[in-house]
Amino acid sequence: MEVRRPARHPSCSSLSVTPEARAAQRPLENTANNLAPAGQSPARLDYRAERWAARGALWHLSSLDRVRSCGHHSVLPDGSVQVRSNGAAVGYAGLASCGSVWACPVCNAKVQAVRRLEVGTVLAWGLSQGGAAFGAYTVRHHRGQDLDTLWRALSACWEAVARDKSVRTARANLGLVGTIRAAEVTVGGNGWHPHLHPVHLFGQRVSDGDVAVLHRAQYRAWSAAAQRLGLTAPRWEAQDLHRVTGQRAHDALGEYFTKASYEPDDHAVSWEMTSTQTKSRTRAPEGRTPWDLLHAVHREGDADALDLWREWERGSKGKRALTWSRGLRKLAGLDREAADEEIAEAEVGTAADAGFVITDWSPVRESPRLGGELLSAIKRAGWLEGRRFCADHGINIREVGA
Numbered sequence: 001m002e003v004r005r006p007a008r009h010p011s012c013s014s015l016s017v018t019p020e021a022r023a024a025q026r027p028l029e030n031t032a033n034n035l036a037p038a039g040q041s042p043a044r045l046d047y048r049a050e051r052w053a054a055r056g057a058l059w060h061l062s063s064l065d066r067v068r069s070c071g072h073h074s075v076l077p078d079g080s081v082q083v084r085s086n087g088a089a090v091g092y093a094g095l096a097s098c099g100s101v102w103a104c105p106v107c108n109a110k111v112q113a114v115r116r117l118e119v120g121t122v123l124a125w126g127l128s129q130g131g132a133a134f135g136a137y138t139v140r141h142h143r144g145q146d147l148d149t150l151w152r153a154l155s156a157c158w159e160a161v162a163r164d165k166s167v168r169t170a171r172a173n174l175g176l177v178g179t180i181r182a183a184e185v186t187v188g189g190n191g192w193h194p195h196l197h198p199v200h201l202f203g204q205r206v207s208d209g210d211v212a213v214l215h216r217a218q219y220r221a222w223s224a225a226a227q228r229l230g231l232t233a234p235r236w237e238a239q240d241l242h243r244v245t246g247q248r249a250h251d252a253l254g255e256y257f258t259k260a261s262y263e264p265d266d267h268a269v270s271w272e273m274t275s276t277q278t279k280s281r282t283r284a285p286e287g288r289t290p291w292d293l294l295h296a297v298h299r300e301g302d303a304d305a306l307d308l309w310r311e312w313e314r315g316s317k318g319k320r321a322l323t324w325s326r327g328l329r330k331l332a333g334l335d336r337e338a339a340d341e342e343i344a345e346a347e348v349g350t351a352a353d354a355g356f357v358i359t360d361w362s363p364v365r366e367s368p369r370l371g372g373e374l375l376s377a378i379k380r381a382g383w384l385e386g387r388r389f390c391a392d393h394g395i396n397i398r399e400v401g402a
Helices: 019-024 047-061 065-069 105-129 147-163 165-173 208-228 246-257 269-273 290-300 303-316 340-345 362-366 369-381 383-392
Strands: 081-085 090-093 132-138 176-188 191-202 240-244 322-324 354-358
Touching (some): 081 369, 090 369, 105 176, 105 322, 208 240, 362 369
């Protein structure tokens, strides 16, 4: 895949965008619902195929070995790939997977589908117990700062808040039963912008004043920790914690977590919280998410975006997207938390659910979008349509048991 650096005035940085260039990049400012290929209406966009196409670009361009291998080849001795449908979902069996929730669009979708259900379960349980508060915490940052350093500082600040005596007292007074914490990162004119979004769940009803007391304690502890790390104290206006209840919890969380996704779903906050592919722009017009960078790479061949994407891959590797306070999942009735890699590796159904077997995966390696389009065809019209699709696109198959 060819990548290029957009022409720009010598005085402009790689993150500076002229009004003309911003207008030309308008598709990146909308949700991925609107990122339809030329001649294809957004309503007809195949989001599954979009994810496969984006991952296909990473087969050649990613700096991560596992991402370059994900979905690229079979792990079975004969090189075959089963195509399965269990009535609720369609998928492949026998393919390599990476499990990266940060860098792989396909694995991200699989992992987040599970996390959405988990967050929804815990959120519903928590709201039934009492009250909830939602917030945003970050650190001051500037262009040139390393993403990994900033992310580690974010974690250190949060840990310092949890240890702070005043914070612990305030949380105990409000009957805190647990916290869900989501991590998010954007990039803009001031460089990388990592931030945490906590959802505090309380075992009693809380007032706006109660939450304000907790927020002041958390901000003070957070700010002190940031300064101990050599960072400038964050502005009060950049931090937030406010009470949310019932439907307002869904609305408030949706405001922060709705993202420009390949397949967004705004029916429940739990889906919005974990749709890391669904926020194409922050409220700051120059802000971009990592998925925006990937769009720019695989759609436009933007070499500057590729540089940032590779920095993102390095900085996000090993980081957690979603964290639960100890014991919260069990209280809400959830089982052990599966690792992202476990979820991504899980295959649809069993061998009994296979409709046919692809004997040569090379057509999909050459045109990754086909991998998603085939699954969409089967989901839409069944196995006969899947066989026709394979015949039309030179994908060799054999019947199960043949």
